[in-house]
Amino acid sequence: MSLFGGSKKGTEPVFSGLLGVDIGTVGVKVVELTMEKDKPRLTTYGYAEMTGVTNDLSAIQDPTKVADMIKRVCKDAGVKTKKTVTALPASEVFHTIVSIPIPGSPTEDLRPAIEAQAKKVFPLPVEEMVLDSVVLDKEMLKNAGKKSEGAAASEGKERFIRVFLTGAPKTLIQKYLDVFAKAGLELVSLETEVMSLVRTLVSEEDAQIMIVDIGGKRSNVIIADGGIPFLTRGIKGGGEEITKALAKSMGISEADAELAKRDLGYGEAVLPKPLQDALQPMVHEMRYALQMYADQSFHDHRTVEKILITGGSAHLPGIDPYVTAALNVNVYIADPWARIAYPPEAKPILEEVGPRLCVAAGLALRIIEKGIL
Secondary structure, three states: OEEOOOOOOOOOOOOOEEEEEEEOOOEEEEEEEEEEOOEEEEEEEEEEEOOOOOOOHHHOOOHHHHHHHHHHHHHHHOOOOOEEEEEEOHHHOEEEEEEEEOOOOOOOOOHHHHHHHHHHHOOOOHHHEEEEEEEOOHHHHHOOOOOOHHHHOOOOHHHEEEEEEEEEEHHHHHHHHHHHHHOOOEEEEEEEHHHHHHHHHOOOOOOOEEEEEEOOOEEEEEEEEOOEEEEEEEEEOOHHHHHHHHHHHHOOOHHHHHHHHHHOOOOOOOOOHHHHHHHHHHHHHHHHHHHHHHHOOOOOOOOOOEEEEEEOOOOOOOHHHHHHHHHOOEEEEOOOOOOOEOOHHHHHHHHHHHHHHHHHHHHHHHHHOOOOO
């Protein structure tokens, strides 16, 4: 099994079907893909949410309960394959970009320098974590050791290369391994929610895209450029907080507010005032993330070109024009099916459920990568 793994070049996919399982804060989502004429095709999907959940399901406090829920969703959806990819929750995984001295040659072992930086920035000892790294300045690494006309500027930033670094606690990884063993599925790869969302929604050619994934109890804000997440930020709160704020503002129960989220202003282009008020904390966090990205020194860009909204609250009526006006950035509802074939008659329902299945679809899309095992 690979952890956070990138693909191995020069090898062919080792199977034709793959299941992506997203264990969210209040439910489980699955997407199964198969390969058909070199293109992934949707075989089935499914999801289930638990009401009255007080704990974050993705924390795996009760492995048996989570495993039973996965089995039930897979059975109801008619899942065929056992080969599975899942994602660790972004709130439990550490992402950062570090700079290390440029090596003397392209083949020099970078691990000591990377681990030295990890010890400085991660809150856990590196011995208690699984680390994964991706060199961002690949061309500089390729030319390491070669003299150039600018070699005189030895003290400049050219003497360093940037590395995208991911770390996850070994104890959390073991919990996920136990869950999928109980569920009777073969976990062939384990990665992060962040990388799954980027794979689904961002290509290597796309520049400066913000992804806002509104979950049940927590949300993720990601800013990616060229397929690399330069900023990741977890936010406590999500759809449930919007429901609570809506219930308070309208003087109704939370159960009625949950229904009102779908019905209030249905068919209108303007987000109703109660929903605007409920979304204010989320918009504030998005604005803060935009400023953080603008202040970063790890990249050459300072502005975001567009925002994609995913998650169960992505279909709030009028949310995209409202956030567009609030942040002065074009906002769209995310579509995880852009690179996936499916029957044309399924389009209406897939457009409706798509935003909540972005992570699961991104996990299953690893089927197009080579050497996943």
